[in-house]
Amino acid sequence: MSVGKKHARSEGEDQSVRTAKKAKTDDIADAPTDSDPSMTAEKKKKKDKKDKKDKKEKKEKKDKKDKKEKKAKAEEPEVEQAESSPEVESEPKAEKKEKKEKKDKKDKKDKKKNSKSSDESTPTESAPTESAPATNGAPHRNGAAYSYQQTKALDAVSEDEVQEFLKKQEIAINDPSGTKLRPVLQFSHLPASTLLSKGPFASFTAPTPIQAASWPFALSGRDVIGIAETGSGKTMAFSLPCVESLASSPKPKHSKGDRTAYPRAVVVSPTRELAMQTHSAMSSLASLVGLSAVCLYGGAPKDDQRALLRRNNGADIIVATPGRLKDFLSEGCVSLSDVMFAVLDEADRMLDKGFEEDIKLILGDCPPREKRQTLMFTATWPTSVRGLAEGFMVDPVKVTIGNRTRAGGDENGEGNGTVELQANSRIEQKVEVVDPRGKEQRLLELLRDAQKGSAKNDRILVFCLYKKEAVRVEQFLERRGIRVASIHGDLRQDQRTRSLEAFKAGTTTVLVATDVAARGLDIPEVKLVINVTFPLTIEDYVHRIGRTGRAGKTGKAITLFTEHDKAHSGSLVNILRAANQPVPEELLKFGTTVKKKAHDSYGAFFKDVDLSKKGTKITFD
């Protein structure tokens, strides 16, 4: 059994068992032992005294711990915080149990079928794609009238050409239902529709690999997990099927006096800026077929957003950050009961501890997973979230781009099928091991060097871990004459937006950011990313550097690595090697053991660096 599956079980099924167990232990702890008739008065007195002392000690300990936690919180690194209020996806218990049993049975069967490929993506190389897929014409379970029909143009492509494309683009598709849909190699391979007749892809030459491989499944109404490198067009990968799905189905009617907004699609993003960006992309597409999209995010007046919802007749699509969406849900301004299409963008971030409860609540407000289509996209897919993700989906098709399935392979070079973390291979990565005290000075040298001569207007993104650090670094650079702005959680939303706009427009060429800017932001022409302080996780490193080298372009990332970051040396070495990047000797000295993220149920475990991994470039047309 994979760790992912184990995880799924511990998150779902064991919940009731755990509660029952806890109740039992609580019973024992609270049992009034002094009711024992054999106890003498003397003994009882002694016991009372001891209990009092224990209680006092316990209280002191707790106060101390609280104080410590409070202090630690004040110095916490900057990550977008979720304001959670837990509630699980609501399903009757018996139904849930029955479904789970069925799923377990099916999982076992699928596992047997896929035993060669383990629980992860299987390269489709040897499996012929079908020219008449089983899903042709089948109705979507979310009620969408759209039906995916493989086009004659795609039928006409030879099987060799399809296989060549899958191999060259390192596309792996794992479909538990065994449907083998061909990737759409060209936009002209997509079925004709009103949306496509408006020419939404005029500025692109061909679908990116993640779009090519995931569209046929998503357009067929299937749940999809899409994993592809940063900057590879994942937004359009989920936007097109979403808009097609909505455009083909009538909007359900609600009573005239009902002022609640009933969107039919919801996209959840971890940060405000990413939500705004995704909203802008989806809105452009949706407007081509008369659909509307509204963005809901924190830090901006709710009244304005409420007014937008009303003006757009409730809006067909809502792109939101979890906190603000939850607010609107609890106020009754928004209901997700009509949602046919739910997307978790940056899915691993949305499913990790900070947002997990919010996501359970949001998806719990949508129709059950059997009646909606759920899509998850990301560039990084750590084992810890995989089980949880599948619990929100029905037989998801997993589409993975990149040679990620070889790590941990046997002596014949056969992979164990595990999807590995991978950085965009068009980014030149450099790591400098430095003295922590010299970081700011080194940053200044790097900036001056990178913006020499004709490169003086090149955009550079500088990442810090802490908000206070970002403020300090910004001031340090400002004092030395660098045109700089910053984006972090201590700024008001209008300040954050202004900084980002100035950076995008090129009026500020250096942007100092915390990890609120690490994921998803598509800023044109960022030439260089500098990590002043290493992020909390290696996944965040991959996302941070992924702000450069987007849409087929090249980019550069420089990381200042200090002894304080040595816990990350092993995973960083892995990432560098997989992308054929130089590994400095000084980095190796910190060790090459990879400490996997600790998990509540399984604890931390270790894995050696895979020195055999080689990266390959994915080409854009």
Ligand SMILES: Nc1ncnc2c1ncn2[C@@H]1O[C@H](COP(=O)(O)OP(=O)(O)OP(=O)(O)O)[C@@H](O)[C@H]1O
């Ligand atoms: N078919 C295409 N051909 C060329 N460029 C494309 C294509 N599809 C999307 N793009 C462009 O590629 C850029 C990156 O796309 P997008 O922001 O969706 O990447 P992403 O995979 O979501 O990245 P991240 O993992 O960082 O969130 C965008 O500017 C987008 O307009």
